[in-house]
Amino acid sequence: KTQEKPKDSGKVTITKTFDFAGEEVKVTKEVDSDSKEAKSFLKQQEKLQSAAPASLPTVSGVKRPSGMSSLLGKIGAKKQKMSTLEKSKLDWENFKEEEGIVEELAIHNRGKDGYIERKAFLERVDHRQFEIERDIRLSRMKP
Secondary structure, eight states: OOEEEEOTTSEEEEEEEEEETTEEEEEEEEEETTSHHHHHHHHHHHHHHHHHHHTSOOTTSOOOHHHHHHHHHHHSOOOEEOOHHHHHHHHHHHHHHHHTOHHHHHHHHHSTTOHHHHHHHHHHHHHHHHHHHHHHHHHHHOO
């Protein structure tokens, strides 16, 4: 399912295979070699590599019974499924990188016209309006 390609820059490339709508989708991600994700990935790789020689036939030519079942388990293993939301996110990230608009979107969202800035402004206005209305209600309650 996954492959490792260590680089000199301290990055690890992780490739995972998912099943989406009957198709095989490969997701490649580059992470720092000292991150949690990279460490867990390397441990998983070590487990897979240590398990592989155990399924090989012995010197006398007799196979272990568990070796055959583990081999069949690997062949018939189901791929991890990917949801529509995850696939859409992956497609959007790939589109941004292909078109080279990652920096442009970051600059636009940081500015005055950005969505997050507008939502924060509307939230501040709503809170201020609530405080004004609350003060008016409290002033009317006291005779």
